[in-house]
Structure formats: structure tokens, C-alpha cells
Amino acid sequence: VTPPLEGAIVRDLVEQAQNGDREAFAALVAMTSDRMYALAARILRDGVLAEDALQGALIAIWRQLPSLRDPDRFEAWARRVLVHACYAEARRRRTWAANVRVLPVDGPVAPDQIVSIDDRDALERAFRRLTVEQRAVFVLHHHLGLPLVEIADAVGIPAGTARSRLHYATRVLRAAVEADAAPVAHEGRMA
Amino acid sequence: MTKERDFDRLARAWLEPGPDEAPDRAIAAVLLAVETTPQVRPRFRWPIRRSINMNRYVLAASAATVLVVVIGGGILINRPTDRTGTVAATPSPTASASATPTAPASEALGEPVPASLIARWMGGSRPTAGIDPASGSSLAFTSSGFSMTPPAQTNNPLLGAVAASVGDTTIRLTTTSSREGRCAIGDTGTYTWSLSPSGRTLTIAAVADDCAARLGAVPGTWSKMACKDPNDSCLGDLEVGAHESQFFAPRVDPGVVAAPEFGALTYTVPDGWANRADWPTAFGLTPSSDYVNEPASGPPPDTYHGIYLFTQPAASNQTADCNGEVVTTTGRTVKDLVAWVQSRPSLIVSDAASVTIDGHDGQMIDVRLDPSSTGTCPDVSGPISVYLTDSGSAADDWTWGSQAGEQQRLIFLDLGDGDVVLIGIDSSEPDRYDELVAQAMPIIESFTFK
Numbered sequence: 001v002t003p004p005l006e007g008a009i010v011r012d013l014v015e016q017a018q019n020g021d022r023e024a025f026a027a028l029v030a031m032t033s034d035r036m037y038a039l040a041a042r043i044l045r046d047g048v049l050a051e052d053a054l055q056g057a058l059i060a061i062w063r064q065l066p067s068l069r070d071p072d073r074f075e076a077w078a079r080r081v082l083v084h085a086c087y088a089e090a091r092r093r094r095t096w097a098a099n100v101r102v103l104p105v106d107g108p109v110a111p112d113q114i115v116s117i118d119d120r121d122a123l124e125r126a127f128r129r130l131t132v133e134q135r136a137v138f139v140l141h142h143h144l145g146l147p148l149v150e151i152a153d154a155v156g157i158p159a160g161t162a163r164s165r166l167h168y169a170t171r172v173l174r175a176a177v178e179a180d181a182a183p184v185a186h187e188g189r190m191a
Numbered sequence: 192m193t194k195e196r197d198f199d200r201l202a203r204a205w206l207e208p209g210p211d212e213a214p215d216r217a218i219a220a221v222l223l224a225v226e227t228t229p230q231v232r233p234r235f236r237w238p239i240r241r242s243i244n245m246n247r248y249v250l251a252a253s254a255a256t257v258l259v260v261v262i263g264g265g266i267l268i269n270r271p272t273d274r275t276g277t278v279a280a281t282p283s284p285t286a287s288a289s290a291t292p293t294a295p296a297s298e299a300l301g302e303p304v305p306a307s308l309i310a311r312w313m314g315g316s317r318p319t320a321g322i323d324p325a326s327g328s329s330l331a332f333t334s335s336g337f338s339m340t341p342p343a344q345t346n347n348p349l350l351g352a353v354a355a356s357v358g359d360t361t362i363r364l365t366t367t368s369s370r371e372g373r374c375a376i377g378d379t380g381t382y383t384w385s386l387s388p389s390g391r392t393l394t395i396a397a398v399a400d401d402c403a404a405r406l407g408a409v410p411g412t413w414s415k416m417a418c419k420d421p422n423d424s425c426l427g428d429l430e431v432g433a434h435e436s437q438f439f440a441p442r443v444d445p446g447v448v449a450a451p452e453f454g455a456l457t458y459t460v461p462d463g464w465a466n467r468a469d470w471p472t473a474f475g476l477t478p479s480s481d482y483v484n485e486p487a488s489g490p491p492p493d494t495y496h497g498i499y500l501f502t503q504p505a506a507s508n509q510t511a512d513c514n515g516e517v518v519t520t521t522g523r524t525v526k527d528l529v530a531w532v533q534s535r536p537s538l539i540v541s542d543a544a545s546v547t548i549d550g551h552d553g554q555m556i557d558v559r560l561d562p563s564s565t566g567t568c569p570d571v572s573g574p575i576s577v578y579l580t581d582s583g584s585a586a587d588d589w590t591w592g593s594q595a596g597e598q599q600r601l602i603f604l605d606l607g608d609g610d611v612v613l614i615g616i617d618s619s620e621p622d623r624y625d626e627l628v629a630q631a632m633p634i635i636e637s638f639t640f641k
Contacts, residue, residue: 020230026222037213042206050210051217058221059228066230084444091325123205142202156444161609174198 007072014071025062032075033058036082042139043086045127057085079154083136090132119177126176130169137162138169302356303334307386312393312413313426313437315453327437327453330413337364339408350374350405360384366402374402382409391415391430419467419487426466428479433459434466439474441612441640445503445582452641456500459637467497472581472589474500476634495597495619498631501589504603504613506531507580513568515580515590523582525603525611529554532601537564537576538593546602549639553604560593579613591615598624606640
């Protein structure tokens with residue numbers, strides 16, 4: 001939930017930027033770009049593609065900002081522009097799935113107690129098999145914690161479509177993790 | 192074991208590590224680009240004024256910025272500024288002037304480029320760095336310059352060069368700036384060219400070029416962009432035969448800023464037709480005999496005659512301002528939309544007939560205003576019924592209605608994946624309606640959607 005003060009500040013910045021104030025837009029970029037980049041990187045699983053998507057989205061946001069009807073909806077609107085920039089980037093680089101680069105990781109890479117290295121590998125492989133649209137819904141739900149209604153709004157699709165994409169993505173990823181775990185169980189029984 | 196795990200927790204934990212700071216270079220590049228990137232400014236700020244002419248019904252087209260006006264079905268673009276969301280559309284051709292030459296160009300100057308070449312020309316995908324292969328491309332000749340651009344980025348010329356005529360049908364292109372890094376200063380290319388008898392189709396063939404990037408991009412066939420609306424990039428009068436749209440994006444989700452997608456619609460026309468609009472949410476074809484009388488600002492009030500396509504239609508209430516208000520209780524399927532139109536008491540609507548276009552199923556109805564209808568809209572004289580609008584929630588939108596005396600044929604076509612396109616044949620001249628339908632239906636039947 002955006003605190004009222006921050007909301008008021010954002011609204012002011014958006015309105016100034018809508019009138020061509022580049023400094024106000026730079027302030028908006030400073031406030032939102034990290035979140036946007038993090039989202040793009042998780043959808044695209046590629047830092048370079050995410051950077052391109054972020055740049056494209058931010059420039060599109062600048063250009064289209066005068067058309068934003070409700071400045072209070074800036075963040076949701078910007079998120080939608082970004083998600084679609086990710087779609088465009090993925091389409092532009094159709095070879096990306098076959099030419100995977102490792103997602104840069106800033107945080108600790110050591111296996112934690114929740115996700116094993118095998119799980120990560122299985123999830124990465126399965127995630128790359130999803131369409132970028134399915135990925136977006138999955139990341140919006142699991143990374144940002146958005147409910148389906150907000151995901152639908154963020155992506156510009158009916159809630160039912162968001163639900164089915166999330167269901168499919170979850171099913172694929174869950175199956176991948178389970179399949180990855182299966183040989184271990186088998187070996188355990190053999191032992 | 193996996194089955195016992197909380198998958199949601201696992202997914203969150205898997206997604207958690209990763210980059211959380213946007214690279215400084217990316218932000219710096221954006222802010223630098225913004226310094227020289229104009230905003231897309233609607234002609235009217237929200238709440239948008241819908242009507243600018245008597246009896247013209249406005250519609251502001253889609254995500255990008257287009258203001259399209261539909262009266263009863265008649266469309267007309269009203270001052271868009273751009274449509275991609277990434278770059279500005281500058282109406283006049285630009286060329287090497289933007290390339291900031293860093294070496295004297297005088298040596299490259301020769302005879303001026305023939306007047307018949309001075310225009311913007313639309314082409315398909317070209318292997319040019321900086322141009323999205325899916326978006327198509329355009330090239331522009333001035334009297335002494337040449338450049339290529341992405342379709343809506345005429346302020347972003349690529350391969351800029353000094354152009355000179357060196358024979359009746361030969362052009363020499365000389366690079367005078369290496370700023371882009373695609374060609375080196377002094378790189379020279381020689382190309383032959385020919386025009387179709389109408390002058391609307393340009394064919395370029397390479398003789399030689401020092402610059403491989405230009406050599407790979409320039410040869411081929413190009414269609415003249417002769418849109419009357421200086422802010423649109425439609426083709427204007429068309430050559431007989433098949434053509435492709437450059438901006439129309441019938442599969443883009445409602446409310447989303449669409450990127451140009453060359454060839455999203457292909458169509459075949461006989462002699463005497465013009466492409467009068469090509470926007471992400473709207474596309475228009477009209478007889479050349481009507482287009483010739485049309486000023487850049489659009490058809491005269493109360494004049495509608497042609498084929499109109501609109502993306503993602505939805506049922507609309509008729510509000511006092513007639514800006515369109517989506518009826519959320521009505522679905523967006525072909526069946527839902529046809530039922531909605533048929534249920535309007537202000538309209539006389541035929542039974543629906545099934546149609547199939549490009550393998551897509553749809554339904555076709557004929558519509559006219561019920562003489563007893565009393566609905567009105569600001570700036571529209573006489574009764575009017577507004578009953579369709581776009582499904583988008585973003586900046587721009589369109590509305591569709593019927594006025595007294597207007598006759599319309601509506602085809603709702605299901606493109607799959609929830610995408611529906613509205614194809615309308617509309618004439619404000621009852622005496623010409625049957626002729627229009629007879630001409631328009633074969634064109635509509637030629638449509639293919641990518």
C-alpha cells in the first residue's frame with residue numbers, strides 16, 4: 001500500500017512530468033526503475049534483455065505520460081508498459097530460449113534451505129519453456145505477490161486468462177520440481 | 192519430498208535472488224534519450240473532447256495517441272502525434288541532415304534527386320540494426336538526402352547519406368558521418384531505381400556499395416507513403432494488388448501501447464482505392480474518388496464512405512458526452528457483440544449471417560438508425576445512436592455509432608485468443624451504399640491477419 005505522502009509526491013511528479021518536466025520524470029525513474037528492472041529480469045531471466053526492456057519501457061512511459069488519465073495509477077500503468085516491453089523484447093529475441101544467459105545474481109547464491117540447487121536448475125529449465133506471457137503472470141504473482149485481479153490489470157487481460165496462465169505455469173514448474181526429485185527418491189529406494 | 196513442499200514458498204524463494212538495482216548506464220541512457228524525445232501529446236487533454244466537427248463523431252484511437260473520429264462509422268483520424276510509444280513521428284521526410292555530417296558533403300553533391308523519388312517509402316522487414324525486423328521500415332529521399340527509419344521514427348534516421356542523381360535512373364548515396372557506426376565516412380553506394388507507371392511503387396537495385404549495412408537494407412520494393420494526414424503514415428492512393436498494413440495491430444490487448452507490426456493486415460485492392468488511415472486501433476480504406484476530395488483533416492462533416500477496421504470492440508452505453516462507456520455486463524465475443532447491437536432499440540439490424548475471412552469465423556449484420564431514435568451527441572446534428580467502443584482502459588479510445596441516413600454493414604471477426612476485430616462498411620450516401628458494398632466485400636474477403 002502506497003503511503004499517502006508518497007502517493008501525493010508521486011502524483012505531483014507524474015503531473016509535472018505529464019507537462020514535460022524532465023526533472024520530475026527523472027525523479028520518477030529514480031523511484032521506480034529498480035522495481036521495474038527487478039521485475040523485467042525475473043520475467044526475462046536475462047539481465048541484458050531486462051535492461052533493454054526497461055529502457056524501452058521508460059522511454060515509452062515518458063512519451064505516453066500525457067495520455068495517462070489518472071496519475072494515481074501511474075505505477076500500475078507503468079508496470080503494464082513494462083510487461084509489454086518484456087513481451088516485445090522476448091519476441092525481438094526469439095532465440096533467447098535457445099541461447100540462455102545466466103541471470104546475474106546480486107544476492108547470495110548458496111543453496112538455501114528452501115530451494116536446492118537441483119530445484120533451481122529444474123525451475124530454470126521449466127521456466128524457459130513457458131511463454132513470456134505465462135512467465136509474466138507467474139512472476140507478478142509469486143514475486144510481487146499481486147492478486148489475480150491486479151495481475152489481469154497489469155497485463156491487460158481478463159482475470160480468467162490470468163488465472164489460466166498462472167495455473168499452467170504453476171503446473172509446469174511444479175511438475176519440473178517433482179520430476180527432478182523423482183530420481184532421488186528412486187535412488188533412495190534402491191539404496 | 193516435493194509433494195510436501197509449499198510450492199508457493201518455493202517459487203517465492205526461487206524468484207527472490209536476482210538483480211534489484213537498475214544498471215546506472217541504462218538509466219543514464221534513458222534520461223539522455225528523454226532529453227531529445229518529445230512526448231506524445233494528445234490534441235486534447237483528458238477528458239478528451241470528442242467532436243471537432245459538426246456531425247463528426249470522434250474517436251480517439253488507441254494506446255498510442257491517435258485521435259480517430261467515427262461518426263456513425265465514419266472514421267477520421269484527428270491529429271495523432273505518434274503511435275509507437277517510443278519515438279516521435281515527424282511528418283516530413285528527414286534525411287541526412289539529422290546525421291550531423293562530420294565531413295564536407297560537397298564532394299558528394301551531384302544532380303538533385305528526381306522529384307518522383309522525394310517522399311517516404313514503406314517497405315517490409317530490413318536487416319538494419321536499429322530497426323525491429325517485425326516493424327517494417329521506411330526510407331526517405333529529399334532533394335539531396337537519404338535515410339532509413341523505423342516506421343514511426345522519422346526523427347531517428349539511420350544510414351543517413353547525401354543523395355545525388357548520377358543518371359536517369361541511378362542514385363549515388365555517400366556517407367558523410369560515421370556517427371551511427373553503420374557506414375564509414377566516404378562510403379559510397381550506387382543504386383538503380385524504377386517506378387511503377389503510377390509512381391507509387393519504387394524498386395531499387397544495388398550496383399555497388401562500400402557500406403554493407405546499406406547494401407543489405409536498401410534494395411527491394413517500396414510503397415509510397417502518400418497519406419494526406421501529415422501525422423499518419425498511411426499509403427494514400429494504392430497500386431492495384433496486395434498491400435500490408437504498417438501499424439494496425441488487431442491482436443494487441445486492449446489499452447496497450449502497440450508497437451508497429453508490419454503486415455499485421457494484408458489486403459488486396461482493385462484500381463481506385465486508397466488507404467486513408469493506419470493506426471494501431473484503426474485502419475481505413477476508401478475509394479480514391481472520395482479520398483481525392485478529402486482534406487488532410489479528414490472527410491468533410493457527414494461524409495463517410497469506405498471500409499473501417501477497429502480493434503477490440505466492446506458494447507457501449509450512450510452517455511451524455513458520447514465518449515463511450517463500456518458495458519461491462521456484455522461479453523466481447525462475436526456472439527455477444529452481435530446480440531448487443533441487435534438488442535439496441537435505436538437501431539434496425541438484420542439477422543446475422545456467418546462469414547469466414549482468412550479462416551476466422553465471424554458474423555455479419557446490416558445496421559441503420561431507427562427513424563424513431565432520439566439519441567443525440569454534442570456537436571452532432573440530428574439523431575445518433577452510439578453503441579460500440581473500444582475495450583481499452585488506457586489513454587485513447589474510439590466509439591462507433593449510427594446517424595440518420597447512414598447505412599452500415601458490420602462484420603465481427605474472431606481472430607482467436609479473445610481478439611475480435613470490427614470491420615465496417617459505412618456510407619453516408621444511401622444511393623452509393625450498394626455499390627460500396629459490392630466493391631468492399633471482395634476487398635474484405637482478401638484480408639489476412641498475421
